Amino acid sequence: MNQLQALRTELEKHKLAACIIPNTDPHQSEYIATHWNLIEHYSDFTGSTANMVLTPDFAGLWTDSRYFIQAEKELKNTGVELVKLKIPHTPEYIDWLAETLPENSRIGLDARLFSVALIGRMQRAFATKNIQLLDIDWLGNDWTERPALPAKPLFLHEEKYCGKSSRGKLQEVRAKMIQLGASHHLITTLDDIAWLFNVRGSDVAYNPVVTAYAMVDHQNARLFVQQKAISDDIKTALNKQGIEVLPYGNIETELNALPKGTSILYDSGKTSLWLSQAIPNHCRVIQAMNISTGLKAAKNTTEIAGVRNVMERDGVALVRFYKWLEEHIGKENITEISASDQLNKFRAAQKNYVGESFGAISGYQANGALPHYKSTPDTNIKLEPKGMYLLDSGGQYLDGTTDTTRTITLGEPTEAEKRNFTLVLKGMIQLTQAIFPAGTKGVQLDILARQALWQEGKNYGHGTGHGVGFFLNVHEGPQSVGTGASSKNAALVSGMIISNEPGFYLEGHYGIRIENLIHVIPHSQTQFGDFYTFETLTLCPIDQQLIQAELLTDKELTWLNNYHQEVYARLSPHLNEEECAWLAEQTRGL
Helix, strand or coil, rough: HHHHHHHHHHHHHHCCCEEECCCCCCCCCCCEEEEEEEEHHHHCCCCCCCEEEECCCCEEEEHHHHHHHHHHCCCCCCCEEEEHHHHHHCCCHHHHHHHHHCCCCCEEEHHHCEEHHHHHHHHHHHHCCCCEEEEECCCCCCCCCCCCCCCCCCCCCCCHHHCCCHHHHHHHHHHCCCCHHCCCCHHHHHHHHHHHHHEEECCCCCCCCCCCEEEEEEEEEEEEEEEEHHHHHHHHHHCCCCEEEEHHHHHHHHHHHCCCCCCEEEEECEEEEHHHHHCCCCCCEEEECCCCHHHHHHCCHHHHHHHHHHHHHHHHHHHHHHHHHHHHHHHHHHEEEHHHHHHHHHHCCCCCCCEECCEEEEEEHHHCCCCCCCCCCCCCCEEECCCEEEEEEEEEEEEEECCCEEEEECCCCCCCHHHHHHHHHHHHHHHHCCEECCCCHHHHHHHHHHHHCCCCCCCCCCCEEEEEECCCCCCCCEECCCCCCCHCCCCCCCEEEEEECEEEEECCEEEECCEEEEEEEEEEEECEEEEEEEECCCCCCCCHHCCCCHHHHHHHHHHHHHHHHHHHHHHHHHHHHHHHHHHHCCCCCC
């Protein structure tokens, strides 16, 4: 590829042994605007998770098992080799560089695209060989048709949806700043900024966020955003909430001008090295999680009420889709892509619908065995009236975000398929029914979702649950359920929404995943403290053709029947007579 040769020319020019290209942006986003698609530009890889390393004689792309098949196809004949991550979401390329490069080497990277925490990890790994990191500014210079920085119009997220004014949210942030001894708080993550200032946009696919930075002190709040993205009316409305609007590019100057005596708080895992270097040495730095991250994770009563209503509308769309699929399968050409497109049409007919919350995972048969499969024109296959079909999808509504997975049989299931489906269902129910004390973290609950599978020597390789935003990112921290770092660090508190999505994947054959969104609610107070449990938010029938009822305990069977009764009771008022009859059959008791 000519792009790789251009990079190698720069390596030689600057006497660098390697350069690192991440798949992120200056805000450490999971989903990025096309302007920052450097990985795709240099390798043709289109997956959302990757890191690329280039040396004079090697180009490698590190990604996880979700993308192995996709990467092998997209990297073919590009000169870039696939390096398979052993553990998802780990920077194993750092270890490779530390082992491969000679002493006193120099590595180039764009300091805007690497967090302070990640740079610290690199420096520790490279210290024994005295490998140096250099900030480079020429990545993408050869990209002649590079898309501009996004600056799509932002809009205000009304208080009737979000339940709290930005002025009120700023008061909460400032109260926490006082506790932490911070005079200023730098915020770089797009979802935190959108939540704090009650603004939304469309700069990034699926995530209704605005490209921006923010700075909060005890008197002022500043939003740094592309000026053409914001109207005078919105500026005035933000000013009334105590928010000053400044140009996006002014953030560095603002940091440079911080006076002596400043104590500035930022999240080292979310703030770029470039911005941290703009802070004067006379400032005291406090590194901690963004205050807004914890606040927005615990949804308020207005938000939870909104999500409950959204789940009814989303459930109606799902019922209409699965009814449509049952009636049309085998009678017309339905593919993985056309099926998910049809579901999106049903969602788009619902009130307050804005768009998908992520790219749908529509996997038939063997494609369903890839947990984060993305159907493309090359892999898109026809659905037949046989076998297993997995559909993981979600919607963005002004009053909530959804994420639902159902696996259904399109024909007569085998006993093995039914058994594996029921084991996954048992795990989903077990987690749903958990009762746990205050302070419990997701890692402590993860076994509940896996135990039935483990007892038969089976498992799944992804996390069990992720936090979900409110008309924001479908993947939201700090909460999660799994074995990763976030599941170990963040306690589950009342108001949090998480996904509950155990699975089973038989490579080359089929995949099973059942996913509901669940909400942390108070359960009881005893002499041993406060206890919590979960409320199920998602309203969508579970395919009972795939259930071996004898494998369910009485408690699990009762939960399933009660759940289906609620699905019918909540959705039927919004359906016509024919749809109600179909749903009644799908939610009949076992």
